[in-house]
Amino acid sequence: MTTVALMWEAKAAAGRGEELLAWARRQTLATPPLRRETFRAAGDRVLVITWWEAELDAPLPELPEPEGELVTRAVHRWRFESVG
Template sequence: MTVALMWEARSVPGRGAELLAWAQERVRELPERPLRRETLRAPQDRVLVITWWDAPYDADLPELPEPEGDLVARPVHRWRFESLGGG
């Protein structure tokens, strides 16, 4: 089974580039390598990281942490999905 973990944060105004760099560094520091990973950005200084894992849906998988300090404007949003395949 393939599980996708999604991590989405919104920086305080004007700190989107810093949040993006922070997230890219944290994903490189994960203790295990995902099958695939992708980092995306959107207006309003939002950053989305998706990692794909070969694991059961409820597996204990490494996730990006909550940024420390005043980098984010609100708590991080997290979702977990089961892949149904491409096509």
């Protein structure tokens, strides 16, 4: 077993960064991760990183795509394995 980090990044529609941040904070996962952090960046972007004790290819719960016109593009997702 290793530590896997899932990264979820979305870009809000113009002027809706705070709304996207609040939306991301409200999302719950079926199983709680070991750790979860939420970040924001210039350009109304929101990043959520969750950490799991699992194999890199294990099925893990992820945040969904926001509905409606809250974002300007599809969510970007990355999966990383700890090598430390």
